[in-house]
Amino acid sequence: MLISVIVPCYNEEESIPLFFQEMEKVKGQFAGRHQFEYIFVNDGSNDRTLDVLRELSASHPTVQYFSFSRNFGKEAALYAGLREAQGDWVTVMDVDLQDPPELLLEMAQLLENNADLDCVGCRRVSRDGEPPIRSFFAKQFYSLINKISDVEMVDGARDFRLMRRPMVTAILDVTEYNRFSKGIFAWVGFKTEYLTYKNVERVAGETSWSFWSLFKYSIEGIVNFSEVPLSIATFAGILFCLLAFAGGAFIIFKTLVFGDPVAGWPSMTVIMLFLGGLQLLSLGIIGKYLGKVFMETKKRPVYIIKERSQPRK
Structure with missing residues (x-):
């Protein structure tokens, strides 16, 4: 069984080695039951992210990367990674380790033990470390979108999830240019179970998501999934x-x-x-x-x- 790990990167030269080190530890705990491929997507970074990915790929045969001609945004990076993934199971993870790699073990176990389960996602039950105003507006967004949209989006749900190939294929069939992955994950359906965890802060670097960029992202979600x-x-x-x-x-x-x-x-x-x-x-x-x-x-x-x-x- 091949698991594809999709990792969007934007100015993450410090985080990539730390992420890969932690993932290799988790990979070892699978005891050879699954093979892994890493797909890093350089989303037009302007630091040494691309150089780090070149070095990592040259020294590890399981690591692949591709680099955009400019910054197209995380949604484009997720879509590109899904298109490139060859795994029977596919996961999407943030390189800053805010998506705890150790949860991947429990996610895989749930898929193995439940044949009718298509996806295991993760959702945060706390937002410790985030500015209070950001947490407040995030909760208001989920409350609003679930009232005005036919698609139910889980409060605190992350892009971090482990999906079977049929669900990935369905997501790729949604070829729209204006993408909002959280909504698409919910819109395609498929049986999904969520694991909960407390918020984890970044291990290195700084987030590229400002309050204004998150606000615009929420507007995109509302417009994409509600009339x-x-x-x-x-x-x-x-x-x-x-x-x-x-x-x-x-x-x-x-x-x-x-x-x-x-x-x-x-x-x-x-x-x-x-x-x-x-x-x-x-x-x-x-x-x-x-x-x-x-x-x-x-x-x-x-x-x-x-x-x-x-x-x-």
Whole structure:
């Protein structure tokens, strides 16, 4: 049984040797029951990540790598790794060791003992070490997406999971350009069981995920897996038409009964600015979806490989 280990890398020159060392320890505990192949994806790093991968691949026949022509993002790296993987089982792991390699043993055991189980994933039950504001918004994101989407996404679920080949094939059949892997993993279905663990901090380097980048990533997830935001413009338009009708009727009634003329341009200005902002918000939501359609119709490749390791004989 071959297990493919997909490892996206972006500026991780310090983490790669530590990750590989820990993985080799875990590999030894499999006692030869499974073979391993490592697929490192260099996502346009600007440090020595590529040099480290070249050295690692040259000295270890189980290590393969390929390097993008620029930074295409983690989603592209995951997709590329899945396409390159040859294993009967495939796992996706972060190189910073926030995905504990020792959990791979338990994940493999669950798959071995449950023939009807297609995937074993991991989810964090704590976010120790993260900024409180990031943890708060992460929880709000999962709460929101599960209310407005037909696909249920597990709070705290990581990309770290061990999948059988049929599930990997199904994921690769989802060829859309705008990818949100957490949603795709859930959308394709297949029976999945989750292991829980407490958050683990990075072993080296710094994360490339800022609060703003995570916020944009969450917007991508909402747009990719829910049409509810498109309804905002419709419901808001109906609501404010009714309010405008009621307000007009009140003004006419007040003028006829009390002879009180309509006065006050500041209030009118505020109302106009508010409605103008609402229209721009609605146009922005529609524009976001149109932008997704525009990118899909271009049929651009999700990634471009500039360099890859030599194939093994």
